[in-house]
Amino acid sequence: MRKLLLLSNSVLHGSGYLEYAKDYVIEFFSKNGVKEILFVPYANPFSQEKYTEKVRSELNKWGYIVKGLNEADDPHSAINQAQCIFIGGGNTFLLLKLLQEKQLIEAIRNRVLNDGIPYMGSSAGTNVATVSISTTNDMPIVHCQSLEALSLVPFNINPHYLDSDPTSRHMGETRETRISEYHALTGTPPVLGLREGSFLHVRGDVATLGGLSAARLFVRGKPCEEHPVGSDLSFLFNLVDSA
Amino acid sequence: MRKLLLLSNSVLHGSGYLEYAKDYVIEFFSKNGVKEILFVPYANPFSQEKYTEKVRSELNKWGYIVKGLNEADDPHSAINQAQCIFIGGGNTFLLLKLLQEKQLIEAIRNRVLNDGIPYMGSSAGTNVATVSISTTNDMPIVHCQSLEALSLVPFNINPHYLDSDPTSRHMGETRETRISEYHALTGTPPVLGLREGSFLHVRGDVATLGGLSAARLFVRGKPCEEHPVGSDLSFLFNLVDSA
Numbered sequence: 001m002r003k004l005l006l007l008s009n010s011v012l013h014g015s016g017y018l019e020y021a022k023d024y025v026i027e028f029f030s031k032n033g034v035k036e037i038l039f040v041p042y043a044n045p046f047s048q049e050k051y052t053e054k055v056r057s058e059l060n061k062w063g064y065i066v067k068g069l070n071e072a073d074d075p076h077s078a079i080n081q082a083q084c085i086f087i088g089g090g091n092t093f094l095l096l097k098l099l100q101e102k103q104l105i106e107a108i109r110n111r112v113l114n115d116g117i118p119y120m121g122s123s124a125g126t127n128v129a130t131v132s133i134s135t136t137n138d139m140p141i142v143h144c145q146s147l148e149a150l151s152l153v154p155f156n157i158n159p160h161y162l163d164s165d166p167t168s169r170h171m172g173e174t175r176e177t178r179i180s181e182y183h184a185l186t187g188t189p190p191v192l193g194l195r196e197g198s199f200l201h202v203r204g205d206v207a208t209l210g211g212l213s214a215a216r217l218f219v220r221g222k223p224c225e226e227h228p229v230g231s232d233l234s235f236l237f238n239l240v241d242s243a
Numbered sequence: 244m245r246k247l248l249l250l251s252n253s254v255l256h257g258s259g260y261l262e263y264a265k266d267y268v269i270e271f272f273s274k275n276g277v278k279e280i281l282f283v284p285y286a287n288p289f290s291q292e293k294y295t296e297k298v299r300s301e302l303n304k305w306g307y308i309v310k311g312l313n314e315a316d317d318p319h320s321a322i323n324q325a326q327c328i329f330i331g332g333g334n335t336f337l338l339l340k341l342l343q344e345k346q347l348i349e350a351i352r353n354r355v356l357n358d359g360i361p362y363m364g365s366s367a368g369t370n371v372a373t374v375s376i377s378t379t380n381d382m383p384i385v386h387c388q389s390l391e392a393l394s395l396v397p398f399n400i401n402p403h404y405l406d407s408d409p410t411s412r413h414m415g416e417t418r419e420t421r422i423s424e425y426h427a428l429t430g431t432p433p434v435l436g437l438r439e440g441s442f443l444h445v446r447g448d449v450a451t452l453g454g455l456s457a458a459r460l461f462v463r464g465k466p467c468e469e470h471p472v473g474s475d476l477s478f479l480f481n482l483v484d485s486a
Contacts, residue, residue, distance in 0.1 A: 009414055009415075011414050012414065013412035013413070013414055014412075045424045045425075045427035045428060046424075046427050090424070091424050093383075094424075133383065134382060134383050134384050134385075135382055136382065136383065137382075137415055137416075138416070138421065138424075139377060139378055139379065139380075139421045139422075139424070139425060140336075140376065140377050140379065140383060140390055141377050141424055141425040141427075141428060141431075142377075142428070143387075143389055143390045144386075146386055147383055147386045160413070160414070160415035162413060162415065169256035169257075170256070170403070170405060170439065171252055171254055171255065171256055171403070171439055172252075172380055172403035172405065172439075173380075173381070178381065178382045179382075181288045181289075181333070181334050181337075181381075181382070181384055182288075182382060182384040184288035184289050184384075185288060185384060185385070188384075196413065196414055196415075
């Protein structure tokens with residue numbers, strides 16, 4: 001019984017940390033009886049300590065206890081005892097590499113998919129919740145063993161999804177072009193473009209789009225589609241690449 | 244005797260393929276007696292054949308013969324016989340993966356650094372000419388054996404370098420933040436941010452910035468610097484990471 005809250009981003013322009021999603025986050029935690037959160041700061045290349053401190057100070061205000069995975073003597077046992085896991089944003093490659101090196105992929109997957117503990121991700125933490133990090137926006141500052149991620153859902157997400165700006169003179173590939181390059185390859189899963197301020201809420205095989213903006217869905221070999229806030233996206237659990 | 248022309252991009256807004264750099268490209272080829280170009284279309288996930296055809300049709304108009312590495316029965320012997328190598332843009336991960344799989348990294352490096360044949364790259368083709376592809380803007384649509392690239396120069400380049408937009412409400416990392424995340428890691432080489440319409444011309448250990456825009460240089464542990472068009476950037480060959 002999967003319980004996921006996959007946020008596109010943590011900070012919305014002009015608002016505080018997780019502020020835009022505060023009501024949803026609190027509801028997600030409350031419904032699942034969460035009092036204590038295990039925070040994973042591995043995506044931060046500057047200071048895991050400071051990152052955990054920052055998140056702790058914010059979520060303390062909302063009434064939650066935050067433990068940092070960086071503070072655990074034994075990360076495996078911390079994960080096995082966690083009431084809830086929250087993986088924050090930063091660099092997706094660094095995050096995945098550390099999860100792989102510390103052999104935490106299967107442990108987290110098991111707690112979330114088999115034990116049913118709630119998982120929250122934002123940005124890079126949302127990327128690693130999907131099939132692979134192939135649709136991250138980040139630079140490959142480190143080399144991962146593979147691009148395969150937690151596979152808590154059978155599709156990919158592109159967080160911070162950004163529409164093309166028709167007035168731009170910049171010729172670098174648009175986000176849509178980049179995703180189409182991914183889908184040029186056979187066997188690639190659907191990609192949900194989550195705009196900032198949006199999130200996917202998953203309970204079992206039921207997925208609902210929440211937040212402030214519609215999402216853009218890319219399925220290999222098909223035209224892309226807009227899905228408004230509130231859409232039931234559960235069909236994503238049943239899509240199989242036909243190409 | 245290294246001879247490199249490393250272009251940020253191939254197409255500038257409102258102009259044709261390589262048009263903005265035409266005079267420099269022709270001068271680069273002429274000075275080095277190039278009549279025939281071996282084009283590497285591996286970065287294109289859609290059709291290597293069509294990509295080579297497009298580049299051939301453009302460069303034919305300028306008087307050059309273009310052979311595609313995709314058309315060669317034996318890529319190794321094509322590289323060993325090449326008068327000049329041009330690697331075009333597209334997806335940097337796909338490009339590097341194919342060069343690695345076909346074991347062409349050392350072959351190209353040897354032709355360029357030891358035999359002194361001219362090398363031209365644009366976008367992804369510029370990324371792979373550097374130490375690693377860690378500062379590409381592309382999505383990791385495939386997994387490479389490593390991120391190490393041709394190392395024709397001892398630093399990295401970020402092509403299509405884009406300044407932060409102070410009016411943007413988008414909260415995804417800016418290009419500068421992404422490069423600073425790379426430089427949070429010890430031992431990372433300098434990164435030259437090449438804006439669109441710019442290129443680095445290298446002869447031996449002499450590097451000059453050409454084109455239309457200044458470049459932004461990032462060195463680990465130091466404030467970033469702007470270097471105007473025409474700057475001598477040869478000092479990049481002598482910078483050693485002190486951190």
